[in-house]
Amino acid sequence: MPDSLRHFKAEIFQALAHPTRIAVLEQLQHGELTVSNFVEHLGLEQANLSQHLAVLRARQIVVTRKAGNQVFYSLRDPLMIDLLDLMRRYFHKQVGESVALLDEMERADRSS
Amino acid sequence: MPDSLRHFKAEIFQALAHPTRIAVLEQLQHGELTVSNFVEHLGLEQANLSQHLAVLRARQIVVTRKAGNQVFYSLRDPLMIDLLDLMRRYFHKQVGESVALLDEMERADRSS
DNA sequence: GAGGAATATGCGAATCTTCGCATATAATAA
DNA sequence: TTATTATATGCGAAGATTCGCATATTCCTC
Numbered sequence: 501m502p503d504s505l506r507h508f509k510a511e512i513f514q515a516l517a518h519p520t521r522i523a524v525l526e527q528l529q530h531g532e533l534t535v536s537n538f539v540e541h542l543g544l545e546q547a548n549l550s551q552h553l554a555v556l557r558a559r560q561i562v563v564t565r566k567a568g569n570q571v572f573y574s575l576r577d578p579l580m581i582d583l584l585d586l587m588r589r590y591f592h593k594q595v596g597e598s599v600a601l602l603d604e605m606e607r608a609d610r611s612s
Numbered sequence: 613m614p615d616s617l618r619h620f621k622a623e624i625f626q627a628l629a630h631p632t633r634i635a636v637l638e639q640l641q642h643g644e645l646t647v648s649n650f651v652e653h654l655g656l657e658q659a660n661l662s663q664h665l666a667v668l669r670a671r672q673i674v675v676t677r678k679a680g681n682q683v684f685y686s687l688r689d690p691l692m693i694d695l696l697d698l699m700r701r702y703f704h705k706q707v708g709e710s711v712a713l714l715d716e717m718e719r720a721d722r723s724s
Numbered sequence: 725g726a727g728g729a730a731t732a733t734g735c736g737a738a739t740c741t742t743c744g745c746a747t748a749t750a751a752t753a754a
Numbered sequence: 755t756t757a758t759t760a761t762a763t764g765c766g767a768a769g770a771t772t773c774g775c776a777t778a779t780t781c782c783t784c
Binding site for chain 2: 501503505506507508509510511512513514516517518519520521522523526560577579580582583586587588589590591593594
């Protein structure tokens with residue numbers, strides 16, 4: 501694969517690589533929201549949130565719709581939901597394995 | 613979702629957010645490889661590659677197996693393959709849409 | 725044990741990211 | 755028009771990432 505393609509993928513991953521932006525995307529899974537909605541739900545500075553939204557916009561992960569005073573954000577591609585979902589599964593699996601490992605260590609510890 | 617969980621996910625995405633590391637993971641989809649294999653296939657400085665591998669190790673995305681002189685790397689969890697695969701699909705879809713948009717613009721341009 | 729191959733680590737410079745704060749823009753209401 | 759609400763942008767400081775280069779470490783062979 502040419503490096504330019506890897507570069508593109510890396511940019512997408514990079515855009516997802518922040519807790520706040522993950523939170524934003526997870527909220528968007530259920531439909532469009534305005535910036536004030538995010539501020540309300542996430543309890544962040546408006547300006548800070550706006551910067552994170554700018555990152556997601558730059559990579560075209562979200563799209564916007566202006567309605568009078570407000571701007572509605574939504575996911576550009578439903579595939580992004582699948583991606584987040586897969587990451588959720590990955591996360592749970594890793595945590596599960598870590599817990600199992602700890603259990604095992606503890607059992608071995610007790611029996612020694 | 614608590615912020616600590618989002619933080620964990622962000623760290624995984626962050627680990628994937630570099631062309632070289634994406635290249636490494638894509639090579640690993642077909643089985644384990646040594647560092648020299650990577651150097652050979654990717655044409656990078658050994659030290660640089662090693663640093664990228666350290667990032668993937670730190671997040672436990674890859675695991676290592678020492679065999680004499682060499683270190684074999686492999687993916688810890690096959691779910692990572694699915695994740696990369698989904699990103700591949702996402703990528704192709706985005707590119708497809710962009711091309712379609714350009715086509716459309718050109719068509720509109722010609723007819724004006 | 726000396727030398728060589730394979731891999732990892734330490735360090736400093738350049739670059740990128742994130743944040744807070746101030747300010748800009750745009751639409752609406754008064 | 756002025757004020758107000760909703761959102762975006764500019765800027766500088768602090769921190770993180772990446773790279774190249776030098777150097778460790780580890781294992782193997784002689």
